[in-house]
Amino acid sequence: MSAAEFITKNPIARFVSRPWPVPGENRLVWRMALLVVVLELAGRGGSKTMSLLKLHALCWATKSPQTLDSLDALLSNQLEARSLGVSIDPFLNSALDVAIAEKLVTQAKSNLGLSNDGRLFAQEIIAEQMLKPERTAIQRIKGRATEATLKRVLGLTGG
């Protein structure tokens, strides 16, 4: 029997497709939870509004202790914006679309805010002690992360 015949008659491997792990932050419901919590904790006024830029920046800051420190340093004028990787996260925009469709988040011109349902959701999340590291990060940075500072430092125009 030739080698090829032998291998055909005695298959050594079967390939089975297995499911793929999804990082926790890519679970849509988690993303939406992060969005409403960021808006609730750092938004302005009764509707808890903020610009899209600020939303992206704050969500980016909650990714890890390193990103939080980076944004903090940036906002306290200790770093050049160019040396950072602050990015616009396309996944966040998808989650935002869903949040708006679910009527948790409202959109007025270039500002985003929370509906009543959105605020309830955020408050329940906070009451249940969920998303702790992310909330701590927001509390730490929200003082420095004003709309004006962000616009200046991140050098982006528009929403």
Added chain:
Amino acid sequence: MQIEVLRLHVNTVRGVYGRTLEFEKGLTILHGPNSHGKSTALMSILYALGLEGMLSARRAIPLPHALTDYLLDGEERVDVESSSVAVQINNGRETICVRRAIKGEDDPRLIRTWQMAMTDKLSDSESVDFFVRDPGSATHDAGFHRYLTEFLGWKLPTVPRYDGKESPLYLETIFPLLFLEQKRGWLGIQARIPTHLRIRDPQIRAVEFLLGLQNDDSVLQRARCETQIQHKLEEWTHLRAVVLTLAEQAGGQIFGLPETSKSQWDRTQRPTLKIASGDEWLSVSDMAQQLRKGLVAIENSKVPTVGALADEHGRELVQVEAELERLDIAQSSFREELLLAETELVAMRERLERLASDIVRNRDAAKLRTLGSASRLALVKDMCATCGQSISGNISLGDETTPMSVEENLNFLRDMEKAVSAAAAAAERRVKTSKIKLSSLREKRSEKRQQIRALKAALVQRSSEPSEAVISKRIQLRRQLEILGRGDEKLSEVLGRLEGVHIEISTLRAQLSHHTRQEHSGEDSAKVTALQDSFKSQLSEYGVQSVEVDKIAISKTDYRPMAEGMTDLEFELSGSDLIRSIWAYFLALLEVGRTKPTNHPGFLIIDEPKQQGTEQTSIAKMLKRASDAGQWGQQIIVASGGSVEQLDSELEGIPYQTRSIDSHMLIPELPRSE
């Protein structure tokens, strides 16, 4: 069990649409042109029983848009407001109805049951409700699968899982042998038994259960034994490493240390430490004796004067300096070892941090779905808020294979955490070992340096003074004896523990072989043979040509059919013959239940394979064989795309029923009065 009625009910903006199908014992052929919903009807039976978990790990509802979104009435699109499926089943003792919502107000995780036959007046207030698709449905009192298991008269065995734990043999593992679905059921024998429930060898367990084979719990015992052995092996490896390190510290080597845990530990020939002395290996006691002799010699004689020893000191100095150089080289290699181990430890710890954070996020994602304010979100029902279609609830990067569900992901992450923790612990141990080696090396180097200093000092002393070198040597000998003693003591202790673990492992291994698969009892053997006979006779009947049917056998270890030479039959078959074999296997399991006591519930649901082109395999012969199910009180429901006329001519003379779906599956119904 028998499926008696299937009822699909859809509320649309234009009124009620639906379909009621009644089934009897024996062979029933559900036929109609393709894409008219035959597969939908069969899938909704699965869905009503909460078994969509046997198709994939996702919670997505396996039903098409006609039941979840919109249906077509002629050319017009009619939006679905709510929909449900109800099934009436009979287990020979009682008849019950179960209903499950597909879209609408009712939670699809809820299944309502009534202890009566299907009528239009199944009121919610009289139903007994159960939950499904949450973990625990198979064991919880309020779980539907526990109820269904009892209804079927089954007792699910406990089986081992991949992570060392145990679980019941979930219904989702067994039903793929009763329900042959169109898309992937025809890919292989035992093909669709799911693995995401983490049960070990689920295919073997499922066939064993269905055939009612003697469930000796040797399988469980083996799994438990293996887990224990794994733990002990880790301890064994660690202790052995410590022994080797201690030996090195003492400046010696261990002789007689077993290389693997598989050997027998000889209590009469225990491993011993031997110390290097020049070219020889001395036992600890011999070395101690040597040191003592040297010490006594020095102490008894007068410390010689420097002048007398000048030459000797000179030679010794050269020698010791060379030894110091060797130690320096060893030190840099140990330093490198330490650096590598420390780097790895840091990397492992970072990974653990990221894993921990991912676990928290996934856990939160699961918990978020249960929050009150989340319950009315379309997302939590795995639907899009705008268009209502099924979505997975994940942000995906595009074209990938199935993502894991949150529960699967959590299990996966916890497994990774365990593995990385073990690796981190191992790295930590290596760091410790390296540090011990380095510090012992430092000690030796300082000893040597001291010796060199003393020798140099002696060489410049006035010849009449007692040699400092000799005094220093005396002190050194004393120290060496002390270290030797302590090291030996410590080593004995660790060796003692190693012995204990080694013997434990040998005992466990002996237990393991004792728990080896018992041979099948006579009765069980007969059942496997009956399965084999039915399988082979069917293959002959169906005209299988690509293998020699005579030489086929069903393996007694994994119940898969084997061709000549113990190769898996599947690889030898042509496409058509594979279809025949899969049918034959399913039917064989059913047929064995006719004459022998098995757990087979006595029904099969088969969705004909989608075939294209001219090479269509005729299922007429297979249907003929299936038609005697009625005589035995069994039920087979087959969905087939052939036309009525074709079937009639091919199946002349055999008993069967037909149900035809000649228009769409869902047809408008007159509004029912409340």
